[in-house]
Amino acid sequence: MLDVRITAHQPLALGVRPAGTAPVATHLHIPGSVLRGALAAAWLLDHGPLAQAPTRARREFLALFEGQVAYGPLFAPGSHVVPLSVLRCKYRKCALVVDEAFPGQETRSCPCGPLEPGRGAVEFAGPGRGQRVTENTRLQIDDRTGVAEEGLLFTRRALAHRDAQGGLRTFHGRLSAGSDLPEAAARWLAASRRLRLGGRRSTSGSVTFTAHRAERPRPVSGQRLALRLTAPAVLTDASGLPLDPADLRAVREALHAELSPLLGGAEVTAVERVWARRERVGGWHAASRLPKPVELAVSAGSVLLLAFDRPPAPEALGALAARGLGLRRHEGFGALEVASTSWVPPAGTEPAPDGAAGSDPAERPARLLHSTGHAAWFLDQLRPYVLQPGDGPAGPATALLGRPQLRRLTPSQRQEVTDLLENASAELLDRVLLLLEALHRFSTDGAPSS
Template identity: 40%
Template sequence: MTEFAKLTVTLTEPVAVVRHLRNDFRQESYDHIPGTAVRGALAAQWLLAHGDPDDDFLEIFEGDGVFGPLHSAASLPVPLSVKVHKYRADDDCRVLWWDAIREEVDVCQYCKQTLEFSKGGPIGKVRRTPRTRNALDAEGNARSGNLFNQSSIAAGNVFEGWLSGPALRSLRIDGEPVRTLSLGGKRTIQGNAEVAIDFGAEPEPVELVGKDVVLRLAAPGIFVDKLGLPAAEPDLCELSKVLGVKVSSVVKSWPRWTEVGGWHLASGLPKPTERAVQAGSTYRVRCAERPSEAALRALMVRGVGLRRREGFGALCRPVAPLSFYEWGGVLARLRADMATVERTLPQLHERTRELRSGIENDAPFQDQLARDDQYSIALRKLLDVTDPVLYGRLVTRLESGK
């Protein structure tokens, strides 16, 4: 019986986990917290409490436990099996995703636009801190050559992820659950975060279509063939073992190659780059019979392939974003309190202008967000839209009452 824990992390400071360090000091940073960063942050706390790495450390951090990536609904990758509009969807388009796992569609039935496969980018936009900032050293002085450009995920973002196996032991220090983490490490802007751990949480099962299991990667996957050479598909023997049923073939796959590096925790040295398939890669694999619910849940947290302890091969079940048409339901919940909506319209419109300049300011809405009702849930959803064009159109639609 594998044990799981669900980690919910709320950033109290901006965080940037950097993808590439480029020599022009402009950086690309992730929209989520990769498993390597989660593992690094927990390892740093362990070392602070216990001193030098010992056998226990190796079992927790270099053993067969899993430190999964932390994602929000917006930061998960659009599966590569999903077709999307090539250009902006019309207001009347009721659907934004067509999944080739289930249907072969080439044209949107509403706007007649040709569709194209996703490139595996994030589903939505996470809130970012739009300013150039310096990386600070322990004394609060700017480190030379560490000027970062618009690369931090803003404070307030909430991300979730899973740990399993011996990795769970990293979540308690002297018997007490970890409550804060300093996410980051080498090559990153560190940020503090509040942590909530649910030791009893149950992961979602991996998706089933008939007897076929659908694997959608939330992180790059590292697979090898029998000769140890890079492979574009997960190993069928590995899957058969985890699912407890014979997995006979990969029926269809939507992979894309990428490269991954990493840090070796105990030595603090960079790892060599490996070939991997990128997050969003999707596989439909055929099973001889339907796997058990428990096996599907265990697979979701375990992931597939190599270096799973660093979060590689993590799986997910992303949900399609709402179409403009589907936003009608959210706007209706706001309109149920039309008096408040009318009073708030000037601030809601002002936010469109702010979003265009990269500002996300929730302060004018704090009282309403604190309400414990459908209105506050709907308002949170609306304020989570950071695309100024979509947001502006939604506010106009809210105002017009359509």
């Protein structure tokens, strides 16, 4: 197993499936399939076309990219997948976390408002907040004339390559290689190199890839275990049809058949509960220039709570976490974490408790903007300044004060809003907008805003 580190030097256009006419969105992490494709392109650049390569080289390629290496997702520091079994403060103003997979004595009431379940999305918190996404808008070019078509725009979002402090953003994950991986392939995989990730590779996607042998993971044991997916998993029944997560009996039979040989004789006796969403996953095979088959998969963030007849050996559970679950694991699907205790946010990502007034530097300006009566308008007008590249002040946003909507501001309100727009960093402005949205929702729903 290898620990992998990716250092981004340019924005990463890690596009997701477009939705209608909206801008092409981007993943907030590096999926294993993206890393696999970039490494395959690097191998072909080093060795030449596969059809012309000697037999030994073709076997090395197949070992690296068609079954003996599992490519897990890579996450930036301060980011994480929130499992669907987790309940948190809806407005992220307190640190309350309740994991329904392992319920304890913690309270289920939040002083800030309702609790909200995780959605399986990748979230940034703590120092990683702010300046996550940049946008590029381009004209659509007519293929026949080579001239931009009038009135047609194309907007793509990309993951920013610098964090809130201005440093190059890094991503961390793991690659799991089988013991029978050829030595030459293992050496090639562990070598440092420059790669191009995602789309728009002529102007974005430059990264540095480094890898080293992974340390032994912390052992996990127990008779009740949760499998938390960090990537979509392609799960099928005995006939090869997509598995319905709501059918607990079918899930138990499928997991019993897949896991029993891996866990040293420990068998799945029951699937106590499943928290799951489903999605369609596909992809593009660059070598053949053909689309990959579209599968109905269980989404990242899904949780399967299993009961065993006896505690599996910690070594077997470590091997399961490295291997993953389901089909197409070598393409980046099925990555998971095995847990026997409640989920907690990674160190340094917990929101600050909402204690005395002034404990959060974003609270006072958020309440100020809300008090003007133009909360929704400020949210719409200021969001572009959070998305724009760079980590400096909001810049020309002070021009908003000349709009007719704000002519009734008192002199003190105008001065405080001016100070915010002139001096606030994008990270602080992002937090202000988050709290402002919470205050606005409270007021429109009839809940108290203070």
